[in-house]
Amino acid sequence: MILLTVGTQLPFDRLVRAMDEWAKANPHIEVFAQIANGEYIPKHMEYVGFLGQKHFESLFAQSELVIAHAGMGSVISSLISAKPVVIFPRRASLGEHRNEHQLATCQKLSSLKGCYVAHEPDDLYSILDEQHQLEGGAIGPFANPQLLQTIENFILQ
Amino acid sequence: MKKKKVLAVASKGGHFIQLMRLKPVFDRCDTSYVTNQKRCDIKDLTCVVDANRNSKLLLILLFLQVFWVVLIKRPDVVISTGAAPGYFAVLCGKLVGAKTIWLDSIANAEELSLSGQQAGKFADLWLTQWPTLAKENGPRFGGRVL
Numbered sequence: 001m002i003l004l005t006v007g008t009q010l011p012f013d014r015l016v017r018a019m020d021e022w023a024k025a026n027p028h029i030e031v032f033a034q035i036a037n038g039e040y041i042p043k044h045m046e047y048v049g050f051l052g053q054k055h056f057e058s059l060f061a062q063s064e065l066v067i068a069h070a071g072m073g074s075v076i077s078s079l080i081s082a083k084p085v086v087i088f089p090r091r092a093s094l095g096e097h098r099n100e101h102q103l104a105t106c107q108k109l110s111s112l113k114g115c116y117v118a119h120e121p122d123d124l125y126s127i128l129d130e131q132h133q134l135e136g137g138a139i140g141p142f143a144n145p146q147l148l149q150t151i152e153n154f155i156l157q
Numbered sequence: 158m159k160k161k162k163v164l165a166v167a168s169k170g171g172h173f174i175q176l177m178r179l180k181p182v183f184d185r186c187d188t189s190y191v192t193n194q195k196r197c198d199i200k201d202l203t204c205v206v207d208a209n210r211n212s213k214l215l216l217i218l219l220f221l222q223v224f225w226v227v228l229i230k231r232p233d234v235v236i237s238t239g240a241a242p243g244y245f246a247v248l249c250g251k252l253v254g255a256k257t258i259w260l261d262s263i264a265n266a267e268e269l270s271l272s273g274q275q276a277g278k279f280a281d282l283w284l285t286q287w288p289t290l291a292k293e294n295g296p297r298f299g300g301r302v303l
Contacts, residue, residue, distance in 0.1 A: 008170055053196045072171035072264045076178070076302070104267040108287075112303070139303055143178040147260075147286075147300025152182045154258060154282045155161050155234050 002131075003063035004033040007071040008050060011038035012096060015088045018121035019067060020044050022128055032059055065131055067124070070102035070109070079114050079137035086116045086127050086134075113137050160187040164232035164255075166223070166246035168207070169194035172239045175262060178302040179236075189230050191223065191242060205242055210271075216241065224249045231255075237276070238262055244272040251279040258282040263302055265290070 004019050006012035016035045023031045023044035031045035034056070041047075051059065060066070060077060068074035070089040078085035089106045090096035110117045114137020118124035127134070142148065163186040167176040173192050190199055193207040205222040208215035223245040227235065235250030236258040237243025247257045259280035261273035266287050269277075277283045277296060285291055286301040 053194060053198070070264075072262060073174045074171075076171065076174050079303070101265055101267065105264050108266045141178075142181055143302040144300050147302060148179065148182055150282075150284070150299030151179055151236070151258065151260075152185070154256070155163065155182065155186060155236075157256075 001030045001032060001059075001063045002065045002067060002128075003059055004031060004035075004045070004067045005056075005071075005074050006034065006036050006038070006069050007074065008036060010090070010097065011036045012069050012090060013038045013040040014094065014096065014121075015067070015069065016040050016042060016047075018088075018124055021121070022125060026128075032063070034059075065134065070105045072105070075109065075115065076139075079112070079139045080141055082114070082136035082138060084114055084116065084131075084134035084136050086118055086124060088118050088124060160185070161234060162186070162230065162232045163188040164191065164227065164230050164235045164246065164250065165189070166191040166235065166237040166243045168192060168240050168242055171264065172243070172262060175238045175260070175302045176236075179260075186234075189226075189232070191226055191246065193219075193242060208241055210241075220245045220249075227253055227255070234258065236260065239270055240272045244276045247276045247279045256281050258284070259296075260284045260302075261286060261290075261296060263287075269296060 017040050020042040033045050033047040034051050035047050066078045066085040070087045089102035092100045106117045109115045116127050167173040190202040193205050195204050203226050206219050208219040227249040232255050234256045235246050238260045239262050250257045257280050259276040261269050263286040283296040284299050285296040288298040291298040
């Protein structure tokens with residue numbers, strides 16, 4: 001199953017629509033979408049506006065591939081569970097976020113193992129066409145030792 | 158030695174996931190958590206309202222809720238990764254004499270978050286996860302959640 005998630009704060013119709021088009025052309029592959037309060041209603045994939053913590057975790061566990069906006073929640077969860085994640089950044093210029101930080105995030109994350117970046121629906125489709133070759137990430141469950149040390153030293157000081 | 162009392166605060170989603178990447182440190186302290194989503198997998202968690210800049214009324218309610226938790230818990234240290242609940246927590250922590258930590262989200266690679274810029278005034282340890290954003294009289298870099 002492919003899980004699409006746009007996070008909980010803002011709609012992201014451009015991505016939902018692109019994924020719905022793909023689902024239409026690929027009816028044999030199950031896609032589940034979390035679309036927040038978007039106006040576009042998917043016709044070719046199962047969807048929900050928002051998910052509770054538990055439901056989200058269970059869908060996440062069942063999915064083989066995650067498609068997400070460039071939200072760190074979706075990205076870090078995918079990397080931890082070693083699922084490949086395709087990141088489709090929101091653009092403030094299209095009214096999809098307050099500023100362009102998702103573009104910057106993508107630039108920085110694109111080199112990480114397990115992260116794939118798509119800026120346009122066509123990029124997304126090319127990645128999806130080769131989805132079986134995508135690799136999952138490999139990060140541990142916790143922050144890097146330097147950060148843990150910085151925080152702990154300060155707390156104990 | 159008595160364990161340090163820590164109050165760890167973040168909004169749901171990416172902020173909270175980044176906060177929980179510090180769990181090994183929190184587990185060695187007496188840690189309480191605050192977020193704006195109900196969840197049963199974390200003990201000693203207080204759920205507050207989901208508020209942002211767009212609603213003044215909810216922000217006031219959020220501030221009161223966070224202030225209340227800080228008064229009740231009397232933490233030695235308040236730490237947050239963002240956003241609105243964390244900003245208030247660091248501010249309230251400062252008011253009651255706690256040590257405060259702001260860890261700006263890794264999502265902010267080109268400039269600090271708005272809440273992070275403001276929280277810097279009240280943070281004794283002000284951190285960015287990008288070395289390029291570290292500066293004198295500004296946040297410093299001390300590692301990242303990945």
